[in-house]
Amino acid sequence: MSKLENKIEARHRNLFDVLNEQKYTVDYFQREYSWGEKHIEALVTDLTSAFLSEYTPGDKREQGEDYNNYYLGPFVVSSKDGKRSIIDGQQRLTSLTLFLIYLNNLQKELPFQEKIEPMIFSELRGSKSFNITVEERIPCLEGLFNQGEYVPDDSADESTRNMAERYQDIEKAFPEELKNDAFPFFIDWLRYNVIMVEIIAYSDENAYTIFETMNDRGLNLTPSEMLKGFMLSRFDSTEKRKQANDFWKQAMLELKAYDKDEDQRFFQSWLRARYAESIRPGKAGSKNEDFEKIGTRFHSWVRDNLSKVGLDADSGDSFEQFVQHEFRFYYKAYLRILDAEKALVPGLEHVFYISRWGIAPTLSLPLMLAALNSHDSQDTVAHKINTVAAYIETFVVRRSVNFRNFSASSIRYTMYSLVKEIRGKDLPELQRLLGQKLEGMHESFEGMKHFRWHGQNRRFVKFLLARMTAWCEQQAGMSSSFVTYYQPASGKPFEVEHIWADKFSRHQDEFEQEHEFHHYRNRLGDLVLLPRGTNQSYGDQPYEQKKAHYIKENLLVKSLCPLAYENNPNFLKLKTALNLPFQPHDTFIKADIEARHDLYRMICERIWPETLVGTEVS
Known part of the structure; x- marks a missing residue:
């Protein structure tokens, strides 16, 4: 192997440097684009929330240089003969391309002309081509870029179908408070403050080794592991700590079997459902509150809000009770929801329905957990979850037939207020309250x-x-x-x-x-x-x-x-x-x-x- 082939480089790059008039192919074993709604929603929500925590109305464009950076993670490319192939990270980079296409289309409706296009495609000798090139995806990207929609035909592959659906999810997730004077500030921040680490290998062998190392032997502690470390450190009994650790590890393995980030999604949903008291108001310049902080650093939020969670810093028993009883109960309820999303489960049918047509998971999952009490029987748990899911389904169907938007950005404040209203309610009261909400809806089937x-x-x-x-x-x-x-x-x-x-x-x-x-x-x-x-x-x-x-x-x-x-x-x-x-x-x-x-x-x-x-x- 030559010196060049043996070379590996890693460098800190903002998103503008990563995508602006750059060209990438996608390695064959990375070809499928498989992100679902919950992944794209998390990306859009995390990025927009991070920006809104920095931006204040009245800022000057140059003040954006002082905004905090947002780290989006590493990506790995193999560079040979002047061509670069993405070995790891194409899910995020493809999703970012879809996001940029959406932003470029959105600004046509706004009084802005930000130069977004060079991060999507580049031009050489009069010929335009997308910066991330996969031949079978070109018609989809062209349709989204030119018309803002793409309807796959019978021959479309799964990646193309996914891309078309995820574009629609971006439209639903993007917050209204950025469709105003904040928009160009957000584009600046996205270009220059969103950071990735580019790892370049000059041989396929080294590139694949890096890919395997990052995916199989990563040692970085996740927020779930940091929360576990904090919780278990407060136990008084070594034996109980060991039992809790064994249970926690098994629970995380079961959650990750559904999705590699499902453990974090569980903690975000549970903590929002049961303990969060505040949410960022829907206007630019507002600061993140409980709801957003749990979404980004839930382990830190728990440590800083022990009283909200019902924990006594001086009582190891309260931490043991929290892990062995509260955590165990809501974790099992969450698994029931996940299973009901995958297949029609008798008594939980509406969970399946709203996983096909419903509100964003960041809102639906906390809602379905909010009314549960840790002493509820298994039948009561199913009753409550299905009742909330039935409310969500009725809400979105009635909005849809009336051509009314129910994007996360437009209903997040209303739905999170509902989370607090139904928190811990018994079944009859839950049904009565949600029935009143439906009676009070402006949208009916008359529409x-x-x-x-x-x-x-x-x-x-x-x-x-x-x-x-x-x-x-x-x-x-x-x-x-x-x-x-x-x-x-x-x-x-x-x-x-x-x-x-x-x-x-x-x-x-x-x-x-x-x-x-x-x-x-x-x-x-x-x-x-x-x-x-x-x-x-x-x-x-x-x-x-x-x-x-x-x-x-x-x-x-x-x-x-x-x-x-x-x-x-x-x-x-x-x-x-x-x-x-x-x-x-x-x-x-x-x-x-x-x-x-x-x-x-x-x-x-x-x-x-x-x-x-x-x-x-x-």
Whole structure:
């Protein structure tokens, strides 16, 4: 190996130096982009919170040089023949690229013209290319950069689909208080105060060795380990300290089996749910409070707030009780939530639903833990968690059908106030309180009369139709579930399809303008779920011909057909018992879409009522 190949460099670089007109490829074994909503939300929240703790309205741009830096961690590149390949760190760098694309699009709506583009792509001899180059991701990045959205087709890989969804999560997580005069200050801070350590190896062998060392043998103490050290140091009994240490280590292993950062997410959620008293007001220049401090340095926050946590600095017994009873109880409850997010668990179904369409995890997880008391039975724990999850689901569905935002930045103060309101409530009081919150919402299902499908609400429309379809079939005694229609483990996935073919010429007796036709065609009443590929085979046919195919599909689709009302006692019982205006449609014109739209609204009112008493475990 030559001297150059044997060389390894490490240097402190701000984000501007890392990305501005720089070029990286991604090593083949790092190709998949796998971040989920909770990862991207944590990144955006951490960065924006760190900036807001430094910024004060009225600052001059040059004062930003005195703002504290934010360390984002290391990344490893292999440099050969003038080309650099990312060996470790592409998840963060790809996410930062998505974030920068969002910021660049956002500023088009604001009176600013910050030079963000060179950190996204660079230009050589008139040819533009993205700074982080993976060939199959280029259409997605181009769509996000040029249109602010990207709709993956059937051939898109999982990384591309993830990137498109994470971009939407960034939109939800970015705080409103930065969409004003603070925006250029934030861009400055992001460029020059966010720091990474670049580790460069000049041979693949050395690069992979560094990658393995960082991922397999890192010795840095995590916040969870520092909290453990502090807690266990206060125990009076050596034997009890050993028992607590064994339990703590096992708990951390179980949490990390879900995600490498799940242990930290648990402590943040638990401490916010039960002990945090304050949150930063939603205006620029405000300082971080309990909620934010727990999110960044929860181990330090506990040490500095013993009385809030109910700990007595002079009593080892209080620390033992906290670890062996409180910690153990909430840790087990948290595992139940994690399991219910992964698969439909009887009695915790709403947890699964809101993991597909809900509020940000930094808000939903504390909410679901807040009402629990450490003496609650396991049934009561499930009742309370499911009740809160049902409230969250109803809240987001009603906001969504009214085209109302529920991004973390827009509802964080309201939701954290709710955390404190429901903290420790018994089940009847919890149901009563959350029911009152739903009754007081401005958004109701009456607003559905304006709801329609468009490019940016595809995920929600599929969620909505999957919930309605599964609910109707369950009420009719069938064994299908939400998973059947939203994300089946096998078989063809279901897709949102229009009943009307995209043929304006067939409807000119009802519409003078083509845009009016498309407006009606995208109303919810014209939409159903069909297996992928099914509608393509007869999608251009008139409705009168489609009916023969629809009778073979799910119950909500079948209900269009007169034949579904013959010799189908369970369906007719559902129609009568729940007073739902199901009706067959011999033809499907404008009035039929309106009738189906009303039917869907009434189904939604049955699925998501204002009362939450029905959320108990049966």
